[in-house]
Structure formats: C-alpha cells, structure tokens
Amino acid sequence: MPLSRLPLLAGAALLAVTLGACTTTAPSSTPAAVETAKVEPQAIDEARALARDTAQLSGAARGENESRIERLLANLDNESLARVAASLPEGEPLYNYAGRALLRRGLPLPRPFDRAAASFGADDRPPADRDGYRPPQRLAVLLPLTGELAVAAAPVRDGLLAAFHGETRRRPEITFYDTTAGAVAAYDRAVAAGSDFVVGPLNRDEVDAVFRRGTLPVPVLALNRGAVDPPAGHVSFSLSPEDEGVAAAEYLLARGARNVLVVANNDETQRRAVASMRSRLAERGGQVTAVVPNTTEDFAAFAQPATPVDAVFLAVKGSTARTLVPKLALAGLGDRPRVATSQLLSGTGKADQDRVLDGIAFPAETWTNRGLAGLPSADSVASRLPSARGAAARLFAFGHDAWRLAAYLEHLARRADGSLEGATGVLRLDGFGNVQRTPAWSTFNGGRPVPLSDASRG
Missing domain, CATH: 3.40.50.2300 (Response regulator)
Known part of the structure; x- marks a missing residue:
C-alpha cells in the first residue's frame, strides 16, 4: 500500500519554519583546465559520425562508441571544445556529447541541449514561477521503507520531506510507496493512483528494472545510476x-x-x-x-x-x-x-x-561544507533529526535535492545556463537525462x- 504518513515525518516537518524558498543560480566561470590539442577537423568528423551511429546502437557497442566520442572530445582544449559545440547545428547528435564535456569542465553551454522531451511532464501543470519553479501536482516517491535498505532510505526520505515542507509556494500531494516487494510494481501503483511524477527508486538494480520497462507513462527521477541509460523524458540523479x-x-x-x-x-x-x-x-x-x-x-x-x-x-x-x-x-x-x-x-x-x-x-556537500540558503545548518538539523547525523547527512542532502530537481527539471532542461545550488553541490542536467553534480570542496x-x-x- 502507498505510505503517505511515515515515522519522522513530523520531525522533518518541524524544519519548515526555518526553511526558505528554493532559488536558482547560474554557473560561475571556471579557470581553464590544462591545455590539450587544438581542433583537428578529421577528429571532429569522426566524432560526428560516431554520434550519429550511436543512436542506433545498444549495449557494449553503444558504450564503445560513446567512449570513443569522449576521448576525441577530451583531446580538445577548453576554447576549442566551446567553439566546436557552438558550431554544431540544432539536432546534431554530437552536440549533447560536446555539451556534457563542457559541463564536466565547469564551462557554459552555447545553447540548451537538444532533447526529445524537455518538459518532464510539466506541460499540464500551472505556469512556472519566475525562477522556474514548477512542481508536480501529484508526486510519488519510491523508496525501500522496510527491510535492510530502509536504513539508507530514511535520511533520503527525511531530506526530501524537509525541503518539501520548507517550500512556501504551491506543493503537490505526496505519497510514498515501498519498493521492498519490487520497484516496478510500486511504479505501477503510483501511476494507477494518478501520480504525474515519480522520484525513485533508490537501488541500482531497481533503477535498471524500471528503465528496462520500456514505455513509462509518468516521468521518473531515479535516485541512482544503473547500467541502463534513462529513456527520453526521464532522469537519473546519483551520489556515485x-x-x-x-x-x-x-x-x-x-x-x-x-x-x-x-x-x-x-x-x-x-x-x-x-x-x-x-x-x-x-x-x-x-x-x-x-x-x-x-x-x-x-x-x-x-x-x-x-x-x-x-x-x-x-x-x-x-x-x-x-x-x-x-x-x-x-x-x-x-x-x-x-x-x-x-x-x-x-x-x-x-x-x-x-x-x-x-x-x-x-x-x-555544499550544505555541510558552507551551508545553503533556506536550509538550517547541518548541526542544527542533526540536533533534531537522527537521520541527518554523521554520514547520513550526505543522504539527507541528497533527498533535499531530489525534491528540488522534481520542481525545477523543466527549468534546467530548457536553459543553457540552467542550474540549481543544491545541498549536494551545483546541479545541472545533461542532454542524456543525467544530473551532473559539481561538489563543493x-x-x-x-x-x-x-x-x-x-x-x-x-
């Protein structure tokens, strides 16, 4: 059965009085990395051909193609990589690879990623606020709420609830589903109940099981990165x-x-x-x-x-x-x-x-490193919530960011400078449905x- 009332929910809700609204920020510039090779036209031609072929491949063959593309792009210095990305026309398959390479180096995108689906289910929601906030209307969260993995899931759950209750604007109805008996079955129950967005599952094998399902009628923000790439219109977020x-x-x-x-x-x-x-x-x-x-x-x-x-x-x-x-x-x-x-x-x-x-x-994590606007200090939260103490603070921050991503995915997808100052770091979304996280140091x-x-x- 769906679980909408959980232990420690009240404790997480207590944080709402000191939590502020979410904000978005643009990425800062990054000093140039080590210089590598300048643009070689034949290498770019090869990368473009590989990118066009990759869309038709799967499994090991796809992985080999993508590794070769990344090696070719890695040979470019920052200036050359940025120039190549800017020169690629819309719809050119290589652009998403070049853009991901730019994000990993902390460099800006020349334009948003090319996506088959950019709204992540937001088209039927009320209009976004000025900062891009456009949350789901009925949110389902898939976590292992019983069994061995429940210990790891508790801080994720409480971090999500703390951020959820700290938001002063419109919020969705939220329901938790236990994945202990199977993540795919939990997803089906969430869809049948009318959920318009799903956060989870948490286990890598469960993420693969859901993404291998094929047609997924409701967008998913998976809380791990498995062997299967997120299908178009779905997202993977991980602390891997x-x-x-x-x-x-x-x-x-x-x-x-x-x-x-x-x-x-x-x-x-x-x-x-x-x-x-x-x-x-x-x-x-x-x-x-x-x-x-x-x-x-x-x-x-x-x-x-x-x-x-x-x-x-x-x-x-x-x-x-x-x-x-x-x-x-x-x-x-x-x-x-x-x-x-x-x-x-x-x-x-x-x-x-x-x-x-x-x-x-x-x-x-930004939160434990230097604090995060709108979120009480890690020491303050830990004094009230056992699930935010010690090593669990990292998972608490992860759950916090899962809620924010669910509310801002469309904003991240449609803007070249889309980013979130999250509790775990600066969050950006690449063209393949993966959240790229730049940690604090x-x-x-x-x-x-x-x-x-x-x-x-x-």
Whole structure:
C-alpha cells in the first residue's frame, strides 16, 4: 500500500519554519583546465559520425562508441571544445556529447541541449514561477521503507520531506510507496493512483528494472545510476563514487596535474572511484602512474618513476590517511597536491589527530561544507533529526535535492545556463537525462574540515 504518513515525518516537518524558498543560480566561470590539442577537423568528423551511429546502437557497442566520442572530445582544449559545440547545428547528435564535456569542465553551454522531451511532464501543470519553479501536482516517491535498505532510505526520505515542507509556494500531494516487494510494481501503483511524477527508486538494480520497462507513462527521477541509460523524458540523479572520481580528475587537471599516484584500499566503492578517475585522466591526456595499496610502508619506489608524480589521489578513509601522510612525506611526495574521496571524513573528528590531514582536498556537500540558503545548518538539523547525523547527512542532502530537481527539471532542461545550488553541490542536467553534480570542496585546517575557497568552481 502507498505510505503517505511515515515515522519522522513530523520531525522533518518541524524544519519548515526555518526553511526558505528554493532559488536558482547560474554557473560561475571556471579557470581553464590544462591545455590539450587544438581542433583537428578529421577528429571532429569522426566524432560526428560516431554520434550519429550511436543512436542506433545498444549495449557494449553503444558504450564503445560513446567512449570513443569522449576521448576525441577530451583531446580538445577548453576554447576549442566551446567553439566546436557552438558550431554544431540544432539536432546534431554530437552536440549533447560536446555539451556534457563542457559541463564536466565547469564551462557554459552555447545553447540548451537538444532533447526529445524537455518538459518532464510539466506541460499540464500551472505556469512556472519566475525562477522556474514548477512542481508536480501529484508526486510519488519510491523508496525501500522496510527491510535492510530502509536504513539508507530514511535520511533520503527525511531530506526530501524537509525541503518539501520548507517550500512556501504551491506543493503537490505526496505519497510514498515501498519498493521492498519490487520497484516496478510500486511504479505501477503510483501511476494507477494518478501520480504525474515519480522520484525513485533508490537501488541500482531497481533503477535498471524500471528503465528496462520500456514505455513509462509518468516521468521518473531515479535516485541512482544503473547500467541502463534513462529513456527520453526521464532522469537519473546519483551520489556515485564514479562521479567523485571524475570530479577529482577534473580538479587536478584544472590545476595542471597530469601524472597522479593513487593510494587506495580494496573497498568496492573506492575501486569504482579510482577507475573513473583513471579513465577521465586518460581521456584528458593525463595518467595514473601507479595504484598502490594503502598497506604500503615505503613509497620511495613510486616517488621516482620514469614519469614524475604531479599529485596524489587518496581513495581511503581518514583514519587510514593519517598513517599514510607521513610515509608520503618521507618519500618526497609531501609537497604534491593531494586529493581524496569524500570517505576522507570517515574515522575523523579529533582535531589533534587530524592535523596531519591539513591541506588534503576532498569533495563535500555544499550544505555541510558552507551551508545553503533556506536550509538550517547541518548541526542544527542533526540536533533534531537522527537521520541527518554523521554520514547520513550526505543522504539527507541528497533527498533535499531530489525534491528540488522534481520542481525545477523543466527549468534546467530548457536553459543553457540552467542550474540549481543544491545541498549536494551545483546541479545541472545533461542532454542524456543525467544530473551532473559539481561538489563543493573542503580541506582540513588545524585538524578540522573547512571549505576550500571557491574550489567547487574550479
């Protein structure tokens, strides 16, 4: 059965008195990344041909084509990439790939993406407000409300409810559906009940099951990124480790680092972040010099390879990083830029011990990093809601942004400069139905996490 009244709903609703209305902002400019090759007409011709063919492909063949397109575009410097994108006519399949590459570098689009469906079900709603706010009329949220995954779903649910109750303008009727017995069945119940927009599901396999369904009569904002691309008119939003790897690569490339030593544990999440970071570096002309286990005692052999090390990427928890930093310094790598995944915060909290982490950059949520207009501080919310404490704060912020995306998707889709200042970062929508998230960046100073000034914008 649909669940419209949930535990902790009242707690989330209490936040409404201090929550403000949503706002939108345009993306800021980003300093130029490392220079790569200038435009080569034959490479662009090849990319255009591949993009035209890709629409007819699926599975591995489609993936190979798209990887080749990304490599060809990655060889272009920022100025050349922007010029190529601006020169492509409307309807040219390559434009969506070029535009996505621009977004990943923090660069503006010359025009909105070419889309088969840009309204995401908004055509039958009341007109949008001046800032683009145009929420659904009957919103369904698909989450695992019982079972093992309910623990992870609770902060997502409460973050969404907090943002929902904090909105002072018109709001939809909202109903929650438990996906424990199957996300596709939950989607069908939501559609049968008259929902005009669906947020969820959360599990990757469930997202694939829904997107493989074929015809989906009601637009979906999936809360994960699976193996199946969102069908036209549907969207995927994720806090995936792959996105963190891409963000780390772009962060380093923008600062001139091309040869990166990776120190990682064997956790699946960290392996995925490392793989995406390595791939993005390779696409942009950089490389991973070595992937070294976090149990390594002596890094001297990795500090003097044939290719010098420009930076170090730490895919480890903070408690592990504390033991690694002195070893890296002994090997002569202490003065290199150091970037980590968001797991750097795990196992920290004692300033006297964490001072050794000073200067390491890591991606963070805007809300926990420097606060977000209209949302009480993370400490304030955590004092009232257990589901917003500690590591759960990230999922709370994710749920907050899911509501905002549901209300602003049409705005993001129709504008070249469409963006949202979300709790998890700056949110933009690419031409393939994926939300691109630019995180805020933090570092340690005196053993305490602090915002890294303007790092989220390059």
